[in-house]
Amino acid sequence: MDKQWQQILAAFILGLILPGLTARLGRGAADSMPQLQIQPPETSEQATVPEGTESCQIPVLRMDGEVISMELDTYVVGVVLAEMPASFAPEALKAQAVVARTYAMKRVTEGIRHPQGAVCTDPGCCQAYISPEDYRKDRGTLADVLKITAAVEATAGQVLTYHGELAEATYFSCSGGKTEDAVAVWGTDIPYLQAVDSPGEEQALPYSKTVSFTPSEFACALGRELSGHPKDWLGVVTYTEGGGVATMVVAGVSYTGVRLRQLLRLNSTAFTMSVSDGSILITTMGKGHRVGMSQYGADAMAVTGSTCQEILAHYYPGTKIDKIGAIG
Ligand SMILES: [Zn+2]
Structure with a gap:
């Protein structure tokens, strides 16, 4: 469309819509x-x-x-x-x-x-x-x-x-592929806040993120003094229904995934930890508590025709x- 006509059309549309909007917002x-x-x-x-x-x-x-x-x-x-x-x-x-x-x-x-x-x-x-x-x-x-x-x-x-x-x-930014049970995050089971698949988020910026900690940064974040090789710190992990970390043993102490997310300031509780070149690598999936509606998932559904x-x-x-x- 010719630019001049675009401007005329835009002015016409705004003339129709704007009075209602400004009246609603008030002065x-x-x-x-x-x-x-x-x-x-x-x-x-x-x-x-x-x-x-x-x-x-x-x-x-x-x-x-x-x-x-x-x-x-x-x-x-x-x-x-x-x-x-x-x-x-x-x-x-x-x-x-x-x-x-x-x-x-x-x-x-x-x-x-x-x-x-x-x-x-x-x-x-x-x-x-x-x-x-x-x-x-x-x-x-x-x-x-x-x-x-x-x-x-x-x-x-x-x-x-x-x-x-x-x-x-409740809602959040991005699930990383699956949402989470309310009980896994807040300890209260809510029938309609259960883990569900949330496909189509792969292109979202927060879908996956990897952060790196030096051993001293990692120990400091946990508020502990740790010795030995970091590989030996990473212990048994249990998972939630939504693919988050339920519990993880770190250097002999058991943490919940929620607590580790807080301490390490992670995007979500859906994470994996590994050691590479002496550093601890943590890859998170999604962003937020992951309970309820995923905003990126909602957009993916809407784009593919869901109401x-x-x-x-x-x-x-x-x-x-x-x-x-x-x-x-
Ligand atoms: Zn408040």
Whole structure:
């Protein structure tokens, strides 16, 4: 298409879509998040969703420690922007939107993790979040924001449930070929968080990674003084259903795979260790806790024709998609 026509067409499309978007984001008070409607935190009753409605305000704990009240899907747009590349296929983005909405509602209605029953914006705790305005400053374009907003709108009000209750919709970057049982990572068996195959991730950057430790670096990371040849340190390994390390004996001490991942700062618990030229080589598969939906796996499914519903049914077997308002 001729460039001039492309510009005219783009202007026309933006003219159709943008008014709705800006109306939704609002033009609130001019503080650190000027485009969002920031209101003072209110009572936890705000987290209760009136039956039959699809929209509500939720308390969001920002990184600066302030709890703000935010419209649910305004928040979900910011989570999907922060948590999944906009280049991913639309059905994967829709699955991410449902999962992000479910995860947030679970945290808020449980009211356990943070004061005032909030969900926080720390990716190491709850979910990452970035406002569309900050996203456009250095991460992406308006077209990216519109694509993700469309995915959120297409799934408005949809959450994942199990036996009528909000599911624990955990997700992560890349499985390395297979996801993990919840019980293997957190010690709690959850029927719909079981290891499943996750094919098609081979091209993802975090699919496989090898890191090298000198013997002293390795000992230091474990907080121990080790002597002898590193080959003699690597002992018996047991594995989880999802191909992760359940336990491994290192220099006479048994560690869980989860603990070794923490100590050695590994991408995942699905790792192998070997010794080469006196160094310890550790190859990890995937990235993250590997429980629930693999984001790269979801994209691989979407690219090969799977729908949002099929992606969610694959990674959370036994769950179903419900409307928020239908949950008791
Ligand atoms: Zn949190």
